[in-house]
Amino acid sequence: MLDQYLFIFAQAHEDFRIPELRSIAELHQFPIKIPEDIDVKRPFAVLGLEKEEHARILARRCILVKHVYEFYASATSYEELHEKNRALHARWDKYAADTSFKFFVAGFNQSIPQRRQKDVVESFSYMDFQGKIDMKNPELIMGCFEEYYDKQGTMRHKHEGDGNFREVFFGRLIEDGSARSLVQKFDVKKRAYYGNTSMEAEISLLMVNQTLASPGKVVYDPFIGTGSMAYTTAHFGAFVFGSDIDGRQMRGKENQPGIMRAAAQYGVAERILDLGTFDVTHHPWRCGGFLDAIITDPPYGVRAGAKRLGRRETPRSLRRPISAPSTPRPDDQPYIPPMKLYELSALATDLVLLARYLLRPGGRLVFFLPTVTDEYQEVDIQTMTCEGMELVANSLQDFGVWGRRLVTIRKTTSQDYPPPAFDTAAAPSDDVDGAHVPAHRHFRQKYFQKFRSPTEGDEEGSQRSLSEAIEQVAEDNNLP
Amino acid sequence: MVRLITHNLLACHAKNCNTNNFPLQLKDVQVEQREAEFNPDFLRGFMPRIEWKALVEAAKQVGDTSLPLEQPEMLDDEFLKQLHHVLLEIHIDEGALVCPNCGHVYPIMNGIPNMLLAENEIG
Numbered sequence: 001m002l003d004q005y006l007f008i009f010a011q012a013h014e015d016f017r018i019p020e021l022r023s024i025a026e027l028h029q030f031p032i033k034i035p036e037d038i039d040v041k042r043p044f045a046v047l048g049l050e051k052e053e054h055a056r057i058l059a060r061r062c063i064l065v066k067h068v069y070e071f072y073a074s075a076t077s078y079e080e081l082h083e084k085n086r087a088l089h090a091r092w093d094k095y096a097a098d099t100s101f102k103f104f105v106a107g108f109n110q111s112i113p114q115r116r117q118k119d120v121v122e123s124f125s126y127m128d129f130q131g132k133i134d135m136k137n138p139e140l141i142m143g144c145f146e147e148y149y150d151k152q153g154t155m156r157h158k159h160e161g162d163g164n165f166r167e168v169f170f171g172r173l174i175e176d177g178s179a180r181s182l183v184q185k186f187d188v189k190k191r192a193y194y195g196n197t198s199m200e201a202e203i204s205l206l207m208v209n210q211t212l213a214s215p216g217k218v219v220y221d222p223f224i225g226t227g228s229m230a231y232t233t234a235h236f237g238a239f240v241f242g243s244d245i246d247g248r249q250m251r252g253k254e255n256q257p258g259i260m261r262a263a264a265q266y267g268v269a270e271r272i273l274d275l276g277t278f279d280v281t282h283h284p285w286r287c288g289g290f291l292d293a294i295i296t297d298p299p300y301g302v303r304a305g306a307k308r309l310g311r312r313e314t315p316r317s318l319r320r321p322i323s324a325p326s327t328p329r330p331d332d333q334p335y336i337p338p339m340k341l342y343e344l345s346a347l348a349t350d351l352v353l354l355a356r357y358l359l360r361p362g363g364r365l366v367f368f369l370p371t372v373t374d375e376y377q378e379v380d381i382q383t384m385t386c387e388g389m390e391l392v393a394n395s396l397q398d399f400g401v402w403g404r405r406l407v408t409i410r411k412t413t414s415q416d417y418p419p420p421a422f423d424t425a426a427a428p429s430d431d432v433d434g435a436h437v438p439a440h441r442h443f444r445q446k447y448f449q450k451f452r453s454p455t456e457g458d459e460e461g462s463q464r465s466l467s468e469a470i471e472q473v474a475e476d477n478n479l480p
Numbered sequence: 481m482v483r484l485i486t487h488n489l490l491a492c493h494a495k496n497c498n499t500n501n502f503p504l505q506l507k508d509v510q511v512e513q514r515e516a517e518f519n520p521d522f523l524r525g526f527m528p529r530i531e532w533k534a535l536v537e538a539a540k541q542v543g544d545t546s547l548p549l550e551q552p553e554m555l556d557d558e559f560l561k562q563l564h565h566v567l568l569e570i571h572i573d574e575g576a577l578v579c580p581n582c583g584h585v586y587p588i589m590n591g592i593p594n595m596l597l598a599e600n601e602i603g
């Protein structure tokens with residue numbers, strides 16, 4: 001039998017909450033029961049676990065967990081709550097005699113006036129706790145949480161509707177989430193080296209948890225850029241390989257590569273196994289089957305254009321003759337070899353095939369896929385998986401008109417597969433009758449056509465990307 | 481960086497260079513030793529992927545002859561510690577990796593190998 005625990009989540013990245021819990025439970029090999037009808041938008045969830053120790057593990061590793069309580073009861077009125085709680089007296093009798101304690105009362109989406117907080121605490125007086133009240137260091141913390149409907153955007157007085165909550169939860173604190181402080185630790189702005197493609201700390205941490213990173217595992221980022229996910233991955237003990245087509249992204253301007261400087265700042269330099277400059281579609285890996293995970297934010301033509309070595313497929317008449325370099329070039333020079341654009345859906349398909357080759361059985365591929373929000377369909381992700389690769393999670397980070405999905409795929413096969421041919425032409429073409437065209441196909445063109453002008457009240461995310469988009473247009477005009 | 485574990489995983493990938501393209505030869509290398517944390521489980525898990533002869537040869541070239549010529553079946557602690565040192569603690573920071581087959585030179589600068597191909601080497 002599983003016991004029930006009340007999870008209270010940070011008010012962010014709702015779609016990532018459950019995948020994160022499931023991943024960390026899988027990493028530590030314990031069961032977690034998540035109700036099928038769970039509403040992931042709510043900041044409270046009652047989940048089943050075998051033991052308190054498992055709740056603590058989750059609180060220490062999950063970025064989105066703020067607190068975990070032993071769940072006592074929930075109700076839509078205090079009357080009902082107290083009735084349920086009285087029936088549970090066997091659970092709390094043992095604390096009554098001499099345990100120091102405190103009651104914590106809070107509202108979500110609405111604050112509770114001081115006066116009524118006191119009333120709520122007093123309404124539990126039948127529990128008859130005799131221990132001393134200790135606001136600083138109690139042995140026991142009982143929490144009571146009123147969840148209100150989100151009234152954002154509507155005008156109302158601060159405490160209007162006080163008491164008209166959606167549901168009230170009651171329980172005993174097991175542990176406060178401690179992994180959230182890592183969001184500060186890995187803050188990009190405080191990093192010794194970063195660039196305009198750096199991934200924000202919180203998302204980098206959520207990505208790592210999807211990889212099941214732990215000591216001794218080997219994780220690879222084939223589009224490593226300035227290395228944002230390398231640091232968080234190494235933080236959890238894993239070894240990291242990284243590569244990028246553009247050596248300058250990894251090196252920065254000083255002699256010691258920027259990624260190594262930032263890694264040293266976090267005390268994980270020794271876990272960055274190696275970095276290499278190459279186009280992942282022409283990679284030098286001798287064999288596959290040696291990685292536990294691939295973690296990456298692929299270029300998708302908005303932030304940092306997807307490029308690959310090779311001539312752009314422009315009509316012959318438009319091509320300018322370029323003297324082909326016959327010797328390799330230094331990778332820290334501002335020389336950009338002729339590259340053709342890499343269409344996003346082709347890139348995603350190739351990435352899954354590459355992962356099937358490079359991963360060990362059971363290994364995971366974790367990457368972002370941008371999509372146009374109102375064109376997205378569930379099948380879009382399915383079009384990318386292939387034999388031996390299975391979808392584990394798919395979480396949307398919503399920027400309004402567009403969003404990006406954090407996709408987690410597991411290698412289920414133990415069979416060896418050949419490396420992909422990176423033969424873009426083999427991808428199903430748009431013209432094929434009846435074939436499903438995923439919403440991320442030609443994302444780049446759609447982005448430029450549809451989202452050129454910022455709309456009113458645009459979210460920070462889409463505005464930020466818009467300025468990057470404009471930069472990208474400038475960059476593209478310089479391409480050979 | 482360019483540790484011997486990585487050297488053991490890289491092959492020349494120039495167009496039509498498919499045989500005798502591994503291991504890459506070490507040329508004019510500058511080597512440094514840096515301590516790394518010992519993780520026997522990691523080493524055991526990685527053993528099946530190692531090309532043993534290439535590893536022994538590369539270690540010899542950078543002055544380490546601690547490894548047995550044949551891959552041992554018994555992975556005792558003493559052996560794993562030697563393997564750990566060879567795979568993870570020897571860093572090539574400067575120099576080049578050269579393909580024994582086509583002669584392609586992959587330069588290493590500040591520990592990062594440049595594995596980019598020239599335009600005429602892409603398949």
Ligand SMILES: C[S@@+](CC[C@H](N)C(=O)[O-])C[C@H]1O[C@@H](n2cnc3c(N)ncnc32)[C@H](O)[C@@H]1O
Nearest residue numbers: 197198199223225226227228245246279280307
């Ligand atoms: C979105 S950025 C990744 C940013 C990275 N997560 C960071 O923290 O900076 C994509 C990266 O892919 C690289 N890239 C683009 N095309 C590539 C290719 N064909 N092979 C390898 N890297 C490529 C770009 O140079 C860029 O650094």
Ligand SMILES: [Zn+2]
Nearest residue numbers: 492497579582
């Ligand atoms: Zn070669």
